[in-house]
Amino acid sequence: xxxxxxxxxxxxxxxxxxxxxxxxxxxxxxxxxxxxxxxxxxxxxxxxxxxxxxxxxxxxxxxxxxxxxxxxxxxxxxxxxxxxxxxxxxxxxxxxxxxxxxxxxxxxxxxxxxxxxxxxxxxxxxxxxxxxxxxxxxxxxxxxxxxxxxxxxxxxxxxxxxxxxxxxxxxxxxxxxxxxxxxxxxxxxxxxxxxxxxxxxxxxxxxxxxxxxxxxxxxxxxxxxxxxxxxxxxxxxxxxxxxxxxxxxxxxxxxxxxxxxxxxxxxxxxxxxxxxxxxxxxxxxxxxxxxxxxxxxxxxxxxxxxxxxxxxxxxxxxxxxxxxxxxxxxxxxxxxxxxxxxxxxxxxxxxxxxxxxxxxxxxxxxxxxxxxxxxxxxxxxxxxxxxxxxxxxxxxxxxxxxxxxxxxxxxxxxxxxxxxxxxxxxxxxxxxxxx
Numbered sequence: 001x002x003x004x005x006x007x008x009x010x011x012x013x014x015x016x017x018x019x020x021x022x023x024x025x026x027x028x029x030x031x032x033x034x035x036x037x038x039x040x041x042x043x044x045x046x047x048x049x050x051x052x053x054x055x056x057x058x059x060x061x062x063x064x065x066x067x068x069x070x071x072x073x074x075x076x077x078x079x080x081x082x083x084x085x086x087x088x089x090x091x092x093x094x095x096x097x098x099x100x101x102x103x104x105x106x107x108x109x110x111x112x113x114x115x116x117x118x119x120x121x122x123x124x125x126x127x128x129x130x131x132x133x134x135x136x137x138x139x140x141x142x143x144x145x146x147x148x149x150x151x152x153x154x155x156x157x158x159x160x161x162x163x164x165x166x167x168x169x170x171x172x173x174x175x176x177x178x179x180x181x182x183x184x185x186x187x188x189x190x191x192x193x194x195x196x197x198x199x200x201x202x203x204x205x206x207x208x209x210x211x212x213x214x215x216x217x218x219x220x221x222x223x224x225x226x227x228x229x230x231x232x233x234x235x236x237x238x239x240x241x242x243x244x245x246x247x248x249x250x251x252x253x254x255x256x257x258x259x260x261x262x263x264x265x266x267x268x269x270x271x272x273x274x275x276x277x278x279x280x281x282x283x284x285x286x287x288x289x290x291x292x293x294x295x296x297x298x299x300x301x302x303x304x305x306x307x308x309x310x311x312x313x314x315x316x317x318x319x320x321x322x323x324x325x326x327x328x329x330x331x332x333x334x335x336x337x338x339x340x341x342x343x344x345x346x347x348x349x350x351x352x353x354x355x356x357x358x359x360x361x362x363x364x365x366x367x368x369x370x371x372x373x374x375x376x377x378x379x380x381x382x383x384x385x386x387x388x389x390x391x392x393x394x395x396x397x398x399x400x401x402x403x404x405x406x407x408x409x410x411x412x413x414x415x416x417x418x419x420x421x422x423x424x425x426x427x428x429x430x431x432x433x434x435x
Contacts, residue, residue, distance in 0.1 A: 001430065002033045004051075004070040004097075008041045008078040016077035016104075018319035019149055019345075023074075026150075026423035035070075044083045045091065052094040069096055072430060076102035081113045081121070092118045098142075098433055100124060100426075104149070104345075105337065106209060106264065107133050108257035114138045115254070122433060124426065127342025128364060129208050137254045143433050147425035148364070150418040151348035154327035160354060160403055165396065166285040166312065168329040168355065169276070170322070170346065173292035174269040183262040189245040190260055192220060197263050201338075205382055208340050209264060210253055221247050268337050271382055275335055278389035280307040284396065286333075289325070290316045327353040330402060331392075334359035335382070343369070348417035351377065351409040356402050358392055369416050374401075376409040 005020045024034040039047040051073075073095055075081065081101060083091045092099050099121045103110050107130055114123070114134065123144040125131045134144045183194045193216055200212040207215075249256040257264075273296065279286050280300075293313045300308050317325050326332060332355045334346040341364050350357040357377040365371045373379035378395055380388025395402055 001027075001071040001427070002069070003027055003035070004073045005034065005036050006039050006047070006073065006075045006078075006080055007036060008039055008080070015319045015345075018322075019102075019104075020074070020076055022150070022152060022419045023422060023426070026419040027427075029420065030423060030427070032427075039078070039080060041078055041080070044080055045085065048080070048083055048091045048095070049085065052091065072098045072100050074100040074102065077104065079113060081118055082116055090116060090118055092121075098122050098430060100430075103130060103134075106130060106257075107137075108209065108254060108261055108264070111254045111258040114141065120433075122430070124429075125342070126344075127339045127362075129339075129341045133208075133210060133254075143429065145425070145429040146342070146364075147422050147429070148343035148417075149345045149348065150420070150422045151345070151352035151413065152323050152419065153352050153414075154323040156324065157327035157354060160330065160406065163328055163330045163355075164287070165330050166287045167279060167358070167392070167396075168287050168289070168326065168332040170289045170317070170325070170332075171272070172290045172316075173272070173288070173296045174265065175292075175295060176266060176270040176273055179262060179266040179269050183260075183266050186260065186262070189249060190256070192246060193217065193249075194260060194263055196220070197260065198267065201263075201267055206340070209257055209338060213253065213257060213260070214250065217246055217249055264338060268335075271385075272335055275333070275382075275385050275388070276311075277304075277307070278385045279333070279392065280304075280310045282389045282393045283310055284389070284393055285310050285312065287312045287314060287329075289314045322349055323353055326350050326355045329355050330406065331356045331358060331396060336360050336362065343417075347377070348413055351413035352417060354406050354410045356395075356406040357409055369412070371412065374405065376405060376412045378405065 003024065005024050007017045007020050009017055020036065024036060028034050037047055081090070081092050081099065085091050085094065097120070099118055101110070101113060101121060102124050104126055107114060115138065117140065121141050123134050123141055125134065125144065125146045126148045128146045131144050131146045134141055183198070186194050193213070196216045196219070197213055200216050201207060201209070204212065276286060276296070288311070297308055297311055297313060300311065326349055332346065332350040334344055334350065334357060336344055336359070339362060341362050343362070343364055347357055347359055347365070358380065359377060360382050361371070361379045371377055378392065380391060
């Protein structure tokens with residue numbers, strides 16, 4: 001097959017560009033033709049418009065300069081599929097071939113792209129519940145499949161006995177207080193729902209965001225205003241108006257989730273902070289690489305100053321250097337961004353590089369990849385992170401067990417978590433599409 005990967009530089013630590021390069025390399029090794037094309041997201045037409053000129057030059061009858069044709073045009077992490085030409089037509093509809101859009105987070109963050117009337121759109125998810133969501137709410141999407149990303153091994157891994165024994169965590173810190181403030185600013189029917197939505201997810205963390213929101217909406221509709229005062233009629237009237245607008249959301253779940261994305265951001269920030277606090281309270285040295293952690297340290301200096309001794313902050317490493325970073329640590333922490341049946345890229349990255357992976361789990365990990373707690377990774381639950389921190393503390397004090405788990409995790413990653421494996425899943429899915 002002939003692939004064209006569109007990329008926008010300087011997005012999300014350049015992770016999207018890095019992932020596309022890894023996938024492209026895996027496809028090339030399997031004998032496929034791959035081209036990488038840089039796109040300026042401020043002027044996307046400069047790169048995209050020439051891809052449509054396969055028959056005639058614009059405004060004339062003479063044959064135009066033929067552009068190479070591709071079987072599949074892939075993009076990741078940018079809004080390029082929403083680009084329109086001067087006539088208001090979606091430019092992707094003017095480019096022949098399958099349009100492959102990668103979703104590396106919940107589909108709510110891609111709602112505008114997924115809702116757009118783009119022909120021959122195929123979606124790749126990294127969570128099976130996300131795949132179900134796309135199938136249910138975007139029936140015009142031609143195809144959707146799940147294929148978590150892989151990882152590569154560092155060129156010069158450090159011997160395990162010589163590695164840093166702190167816990168490694170890579171990712172941005174967001175203040176729960178600031179994200180909560182944004183959630184409180186939601187208006188209309190969302191003002192009634194955001195707090196019950198948060199509570200539902202915290203009380204039942206096995207639910208997906210859409211499952212929790214639907215339950216909250218239905219419960220809100222069933223409520224009756226309790227009022228025996230002379231204002232009862234007014235209260236009833238307001239209740240009916242609010243319930244009507246809330247009920248309407250059941251027919252627009254993707255848009256409702258997109259509007260309430262701050263709830264998702266808040267929960268991620270809250271749980272990430274709580275897990276780090278649990279580690280620090282167990283006197284576990286933790287190295288964080290990413291933006292925003294200075295703010296977290298400032299909070300600690302006020303609330304629990306003794307914990308700052310165990311927190312070590314470093315600049316975020318770019319993704320090209322991530323394998324080498326993970327290959328220099330014995331332990332790494334992952335926390336799922338509310339993925340309920342998938343795999344975050346920190347997991348294969350850690351395991352591939354012989355770094356013991358500490359993570360909450362999903363059915364995809366335990367049933368599909370056959371990952372086992374205390375065999376090839378260490379599992380903890382977001383429902384009891386204090387217990388998880390104690391479990392981690394026991395493990396970091398057992399070098400022999402830690403090394404055994406890291407080694408078995410690496411063996412599993414080499415067989416199940418490569419970009420070659422991802423390419424196989426991708427090619428198999430694309431082979432079943434007819435355009």
